[in-house]
Amino acid sequence: GAGVSQTPSNKVTEKGKYVELRCDPISGHTALYWYRQSLGQGPEFLIYFQGTGAADDSGLPNDRFFAVRPEGSVSTLKIQRTERGDSAVYLCASSPRGGASTDTQYFGPGTRLTVL
Amino acid sequence: AQKVTQAQTEISVVEKEDVTLDCVYETRDTTYYLFWYKQPPSGELVFLIRRNSFDEQNEISGRYSWNFQKSTSSFNFTITASQVVDSAVYFCALRGPSTSYGKLTFGQGTILTVHP
Secondary structure, three states, X not given: OOOOEEEOOEEEEOXXXXXXXXXXXXXXXXXXXXXXXXXXXXOEEEEEEEOOEEEEOOOOOOOOEEEEOOOOOOEEEEEOOOOHHHOEEEEEEEEOOOOOOOOOOEXXXXXXXXXX | OOEEEOOOOEEEEEOOOOEEEOOEEEOOOOOOEEEEEEEOOXXXXXXXXXXXXXXXXXXXXXXXXXXXXXXXXXXXXXXXXXXXXXXXXXXXXEEOHHHOOOOOEEOOOEEEEEEO
């Protein structure tokens, strides 16, 4: 079946602009995760949704970052007033149940965000 | 707090050599899960293995094997008879109940290059 998809694959924007990144999870997966990966680093957790609600948003770096999942499927990560330091690959993952010890997260190809 | 350390930043081998990637972790959870992911040049993280903390049996899957030692908090990954297609960045990750089995904590990754 189809894996996690993310759009766009690349996004170039100017400092101060607003961007939205979209994630389509694997069909039927209830949990969805956002991570950020800077060059040469491992992915860093941003936020985790269980259904429509954010179960853990402790990784969001500041109030410029916001994510939604209104119908419990597709999620959008929104970044306001982008800064050059926001440049990174934003990864989305989904898992069948979330919050379960045996759950495994499956990742999408990522969106490469470049802030000029 | 949870932490994963992959001390080897880069490893270079010649095809058919065996190679071991090290992973050391820290967690206050008594039950937890460890993971290995592969990130090929295409960028998508590919799940390789999940191992729970109460099962210390080594696991083998084809040319891949994993050695989990709770006494030393290590979960090392060995590729036997390496191939050029094994070239990728490999990440070790940890998840446990202290973060509601939500977020994965990743190491910095090890870049593996297999030369023909």
